[in-house]
Amino acid sequence: DTGVSQDPRHKITKRGQNVTFRCDPISEHNRLYWYRQTLGQGPEFLTYFQNEAQLEKSRLLSDRFSAERPKGSFSTLEIQRTEQGDSAMYLCASRIGQTEQYFGPGTRLTVT
């Protein structure tokens, strides 16, 4: 069990560029979650998958955001036309059954 991994750990991009983050959940965890954490705030739910199906999306997930989990294993979160307000830590978590959510180390995005 290697835990939840996220790549990259840090990303600096210019406003208007597209970025993509990857999350590899704990193997056999069928549920995968994306959260966003800004400075001074707790993690805020963005979306979650059960296997490959995206079951819920937060209002925070604007049209510029898209998440996929094509084979029910790893997931990607893409942000198109980034804005400075997108600067945040993007956290991924996974779980199976009634276990607690296990978080990855996060990807810190800075939009300049």
Place this chain on the structure above:
Amino acid sequence: DQQVKQNSPSLSVQEGRISILNCDYTNSMFDYFLWYKKYPAEGPTFLISISSIKDKNEDGRFTVFLNKSAKHLSLHIVPSQPGDSAVYFCAASGTRGDDKIIFGKGTRLHILP
């Protein structure tokens, strides 16, 4: 609108003493409460949880108390150790199986030598 509130941004406690972190919530539909701990450059780590049918849950040095009528919960750490210095997030959900967890803003705990 913050449904889970941690009103103390930071707390300093002497090593060996008791640390008490507080949390209030507004949504009476919350049925399951969790505490997560976060070190810098790491993701949150689950610490302890409690269902609304209980008023106390204990795990080693960590105890969570729930006062449902006051919509208040607290995390007690006894005795406090240097490795406890971290940010602690209070969180809540509708049920244990609920996929949406609502987090508070966190309390930074400093354990003083």
